[in-house]
Structures are given as C-alpha cells and as structure tokens.
Amino acid sequence: MSEIPDLAVMAKNLEKRLVNHTVKDVVLHVSKNANATENGFYGALVNHKIKSLCREGKDLHIEIGDHILALRLMLHGELRLVVAEFPKFPIFELDFGGMRLCLTDFQSQARPILNPDPVVVPDALDVSFTFFHQMLERKKSDIKAVLTDQKNIRGIGNAYADEILYDAGIAPHSIANKVPAEKLFKSMRTVLIQAIERIGMSDPDRITGENRSFMKVHLPDKLQTLKGETILVDKKGTRKSYYVKSQSFYK
DNA sequence: CCCTATGTTGCGAA
DNA sequence: CTTCGCAACATAGG
Numbered sequence: 357m358s359e360i361p362d363l364a365v366m367a368k369n370l371e372k373r374l375v376n377h378t379v380k381d382v383v384l385h386v387s388k389n390a391n392a393t394e395n396g397f398y399g400a401l402v403n404h405k406i407k408s409l410c411r412e413g414k415d416l417h418i419e420i421g422d423h424i425l426a427l428r429l430m431l432h433g434e435l436r437l438v439v440a441e442f443p444k445f446p447i448f449e450l451d452f453g454g455m456r457l458c459l460t461d462f463q464s465q466a467r468p469i470l471n472p473d474p475v476v477v478p479d480a481l482d483v484s485f486t487f488f489h490q491m492l493e494r495k496k497s498d499i500k501a502v503l504t505d506q507k508n509i510r511g512i513g514n515a516y517a518d519e520i521l522y523d524a525g526i527a528p529h530s531i532a533n534k535v536p537a538e539k540l541f542k543s544m545r546t547v548l549i550q551a552i553e554r555i556g557m558s559d560p561d562r563i564t565g566e567n568r569s570f571m572k573v574h575l576p577d578k579l580q581t582l583k584g585e586t587i588l589v590d591k592k593g594t595r596k597s598y599y600v601k602s603q604s605f606y607k
Numbered sequence: 608c609c610c611t612a613t614g615t616t617g618c619g620a621a
Numbered sequence: 622c623t624t625c626g627c628a629a630c631a632t633a634g635g
Contacts, residue, residue, distance in 0.1 A: 414614080431613050431631080445633095463631040465614075497625055506615080514613055576612085593627045595613070611635085621625075
C-alpha cells in the first residue's frame, strides 16, 4: 500500500531516529518470505551500527555495518518503533537494546531481505526522460499496468498511478506507446514530489501508515473530485482505476 | 457473512 | 520466444 511518497517520508524520519544505533538482537517471527534464517540475519547485523536508511522503489534499505537490510512492506506491512509494546502480527524486529524497530503485517506478506540483489530497474524519481520514453515505446499494454509494474520503473502503486494519470490528463487504459510521454513524465515527478512535501509537512514524525488525504481522484469513498468532476471507476481484473471523463484515451 | 483493498507471482493465451 | 492479461494468494475490519 505504501508507495513512494509515504515511504520517502518514513525513510527520512526513521533515519533521524536510528542512525548510529547499534543492533543488539534480531528476531525473525515469520521466516517463510525471508531470504535468510534468523541466524543469518543475526550474524550479519548484530553489533553493527545503522549507517543510513533510504527508500529504494517500494522497499526501505537500511545500511547496517557492511550489509544492507531491505524491508519490503507489500500491501499491509507496517513499521513501529517501540519500547515496551509487542505489536500484533510481528514479522521481523531489530532490537537496539530497549528500543525496537518492528515490521508487522497481518497478511504475513511483508518481508526482510538481507543484502538484496543490486537494483537494475530505475526508480520513478531517478529515471531519466530518455529511459522512460524508450521504455514506454516498447509497451503496448495499458499505461496504468506499465506504471505499476516494478519491472519497468519502481515505486508506483495503484493509487499514485491514478493520481499521476489524472494530473497528466491520460486515461488509465490508454496504450502505453501512444501516450504523450513528456507530459506523463512531468506529472509523475510533480505528483510524487508534491506528495512527499505535503506528507512531510503534515506528518513530520510519521514512520508508519499512509496519508492519502491529498489525493485528487483515487478516492474510493467519493463520487466527485474537488473540482466537481464525476469520478469514474473501472475494474480491470481485480484492480480498480479511478479517473474522470476528461482524461484522454490514447489508442 | 461477504466484501474490499492491492503487491507480487506465475500461468495460459496471444 | 516475448509480451500481455488475469487469477490466485494473503486476511482484518467495515
């Protein structure tokens, strides 16, 4: 659920809280999706300091000693910094001796990844226009499916894809290689960067959850946008797209 | 009780 | 072979 903006704010706030803390213990509560055993995480991470923490696509990357610990939140993963609490649905935790960082997920899909493979797919906020344009040229599927597929560009999910396409005035089921690439590229950056700024301002200490109060069209409970446009809903497979009539359909 | 939410995976179809 | 579309999985909370 968490996409680039929420994760970016989370990463910044967590970094403030965690840099220079030493990992004293690790607990792997749910191992089925992890790429290492509890002993593997323990050996790599314990007695090492947190050097930095950043967002990479939809993952958080924590640099600990000479290792990278990636946390992938999937749909419902949440992070909490706690002292005495033991949050429900624990997946993994880093213990700093008193304070603990807990990854939880009621669907048990969130996972810790030790030393993830180096990333080759560019992030939506790092990708060059040239690369983005060439990637779109190769795709004949729905533009929305292209934007949300992490094999193309990383970090955008169902909700922000709707917001970006609304901003660009492009209908979600347009054919990817027919849409105005430059317009879409600009909207992608504008929407994501503005959301990071707004969430950062309104939730200066947020380390979990998401803030969708700034969304303009991905509004499951509303019939109209703030501008009074009727919100249309389309279901393709089980994914819903929210958009308005004025978004052009390129085919 | 039934429905909703959606990231990711994997398979069948084109 | 490649690419696309969709079903399947996970399950708390409304």
